[in-house]
Amino acid sequence: MLLAHKIALDPNAAQRLYFARAAGTARFAYNWALAAWQKQYKAGGKPSEVSLRRQLNAVKREQFPWMFDVTKCAVQEAIIDLGSSFRAFFDKRGRYPRFKRKDDKASFCAANEAGTFRTEAKRIARSWTAASSNSAVSSPTRRSSTAPKS
Secondary structure (H helix, E strand, O other): OOOEEEEOOOOOHHHHHHHHHHHHHHHHHHHHHHHHHHHHHHOOOOOOHHHHHHHHHHHHHHHOHHHHHOOHHHHHHHHHHHHHHHHHHHOOOOOOOOOOOOOOOOOOEEEOOOOEEEEEOOOOOOOOOOOOOOOEEEEEOOOOOOOOOO
């Protein structure tokens, strides 16, 4: 049963730069949301990923205009990942979320109507080749019940 497939990326210099920017923007959004979550929780509030996304969307045009240089999905998915981390923590399935550092594995998720892909790499800015790439993109495939595979 085929659930997903991996495709090796071989980006050119401009694409590597875009991936690095998207990963940096996702890291910034995650850290911003974690700081906002902690601040609201200490003030007695009950933050949520939805409220944090709305807050960031309200201020990013004035405070963070560089976020518009990359896909909006990188920012949204980073905050959604933070919400998942907090759900796992409160369900006793994980530890308290930590701030992401620049030297961590650079990654981001880009969702669209056709599917979702998530980069998984040691460094996104690294020069990749198709033959020697440890990085990959995962994409869920949709199975059709009308056409059997042969």
